[in-house]
Amino acid sequence: MNFKNLLISIVLFFNITQAFSEKKLNVLFIITDDLTTTAVSAYENKASFTPNIDKLASEGVLYTSAYCQFPVCGPSRASLMFGYYPHATGTFGYTSGRENVGEHKSWSQFFMENGYKSMRVSKIFHMGVPKDITMGSNGSDDSLSWHERYNVKGLEYLSPGEGELVQNNPDGTKPVKDGNVMTIVKSEGGDQAQPDGKAAEKAIQLIKANKNKPFFLAVGFVRPHVPFVAPKEYFQPYPWQRMAFPVAYNDDWADMPKRAINYVNSVKAKMNPTQEKKAIAAYYASVAYMDAQVGKVLNALKEEGLEDNTIVIFTSDHGFHLAEHRFWMKVSLKEESVRVPLIIKVPGKEPAVCNSFVELIDLYPTIAELAGLKPSEHLQGKSLVETINNPQTEVRDYIFTVTQGGNSFLLRNRDWAFMSYNEDGSLGYELYDMRKDPYQINNLAQKPEYKEVLNHFKELLSLKLEAVRKNDL
Template sequence: MKTNEYETMRKRIALTGLLMIVLNSCSAQKTPATQLDAKHKAPLNVLVFMIDDLRADLGTYGHPHVLSPNIDKLAEDGVKFTHAYAQQAICGPSRVSIMTGLRPETTGLYTIRRDGRLRPNQPNIVSMPQLFKENGYKTISIGKVYHSVTDDEENWTTHIKKLDNFYSEPGNAEKKFAYEAGEVDDDFYKDGKVANDAINILKQLKEDKFLMFVGFSKPHLPFNAPQKYWDLYDREQFTVPSRNKPDNMYSLALTKWGELRMYGGIPKEGDTNDELTKTLIHAYYATVSYMDAQVGRVMSALDETGLRENTMVIFMSDHGYKLGEYGAWNKHTNMELDTRVPLIISRELSNRNRQSGVTSSALVENIDIFPSIAEAAGLTMPKVDGISLLPLLDNPDRPWKKAAYSLFNRGKTMGVTVTDGAWRYTQWRDAATQQIKYSELYDHTRNDVAQANVSGQLQYKALEQKLQTLLQEKFPLNAPPFYQKRHVNNR
């Protein structure tokens, strides 16, 4: 080979090697398109509407009378769950369960605590605001989020408490009647004030990623709402439900009144008559429509600020409610009316996989909210009892849980219950020994009102055995006593 030819070849080899080095370097530094999208995508915000005492009586759930246009609109923009369940039908334990993703039997909290302590048994459990704030989120609590307890103050960036001197009910504060129709503006009552605060804070959050809880108290007692929401209904359109108790119901399965007898205008003993029953039902639904209007105001602000594009919205209730069924009122039971809740999840508009206007009949639980929003935000979840619902948001009809679980305590007796979405099976056990005292099996294939306890009847033997097996998975008979102090570290 001639010298000049050799030199030319050598230069070509050198240039080729240099080119390969450059290409390899570029390849090593190149970020996949998905990573680039994730890097430059605006962070997820989360807005949770936490509603008090709301059963699944809304227009979007097929109620023939209830007017809830703003909640209905949210359902049209997301996924509506028809079989969502609270883990205990009382505010305090239910809300702790929601905010930690842990069942009451894990937290060991079965009653409303008066000492304000969220973590009396588990000082190391991680709550929703705690996790999000640790990951750079502004965490905002407005109105009623917890009940009688609160998270550590350092876990909230902004915490507008439900103070008596601000979020009180000014209309009936002295006489404490169970209901009121005031010739007033929306912000005369506390949910209007909560909405005002939420709107004002949203206007300040354009540059921040946030987790915001907006806790509306209605339709909790007292049933106070501006007159215009009462005027949406004709009391004669409401029917008085049957006061009949289910046949063979356990003696401790039902509470009649809850806090209702504490209010003026309510008989101190005996049933409410038909006229008062209609008035209370009218009052309840007036407050539902009032609360719905406040949801609409906050959602409008979310749109107007441009935050809706990257904000996941969740609408949920802490538990259900009875409106005179069985001659009973309020919650405080394991019955379907008290444990079933509305749940709507609408993903951020920028999400490419978002579903809208769809319904899922999957069995889901309130403890699933924490892991769902944590996964959506890309956060590492602590160990919890719930599971993420994101797969259902992508595919609402996919196979899911076989059962949903709740409980309710009656002192030395604990009621543990399971539903498969059609039937509800409950065991009442000695809280110390787990010995079964009584069993109940109710048919809910047609509606949420139980007619008869058919536990032990031969024709339902196979069904009852199936539900017994499902109940055993969460509440084994060899489990420790329910009131035994528990220690949980879910980090």
């Protein structure tokens, strides 16, 4: 063999060796249930302390203006997992959405068909909480999206411990008997006695068992979804007597359309100020418990030497009201209900804060591109890769969210938040100046001087719906 051929052989050898040594980036997707940004200390509320989420935020890109597409579990999760707006697929209920998308590949299914081991722990597509958790069932999960899937089972509101019902229990005499309301349980038995502790444990096992192959691991934590059940020690830093009500706690419903008054509110739920403070404290305790489980999973990733080869995403399916406007839970189009925490950590990328408007449907195309994959060009989300390379990048001018069966709509930009109840506004409008009125107290929709702004958003809504409904499923 002459020198030239020898040199060619050496180059080919090193190229082949490098190709085999290059590993695909793993994906660890962590999603919580009903987590508002106002309970994450990496965001604006320092009354709630989330050290593990905060640490992840300090290592990745934290998005300050991320929004869900539907502030209810089922349709939000179907939307983000399939990469389409609810009006594109007609998925507005408690299903996976598979019945409406046919052979279209979900986010995890797309990775599965591109050489990844796809695994689910607990709630990713819709599951009823607490019903499907107490049963340990699959809920409305999509079986085509996973190689392996694992459910967790727990007693939830039936857990041994100190319990109290603070919703629809004005005199405090009703026993704890229903979990899909604001029931509080300071549980016995520690972290592993509750579903999220079990989910973290299973996630850690899967990380260890699959560390030598590319994986897409989705881990769902059900807290802080009601019931507010957490080991009793997580309640200690949050005595209810020290809880403060949010800004503009006083009644501000007078200028809201009837349709805008949330389905759970302090009046309808017959909650007194003490019960309201107890609910806030229990929510924070539930968040603290969930945060500890997130920390365990992230620590396992580091211990197994996978931290530098894994994309980590942390988010929630939607937000949660904690007495803002005297509202509770989700469903509403107000900021606390539709805005979500979002952190994306990519190996080799600098930590940053990004203020661009982004949506949860953007996750599918973003993570695919980061992994070097090309998903369907028909996905309705936008890639956020440029925001990771340059956090000053603006991806969207506004966000689009719907609720109440897809019949109520939100358009939100830097200056305004516009809500239309029914497509034609026949059940009313809301318009808020987000520069001057970030807490959305003064509805300007009926004021003549804002007619031009209102008409602009009416037209924009019509155009957006027309574009969204033109899908290529």
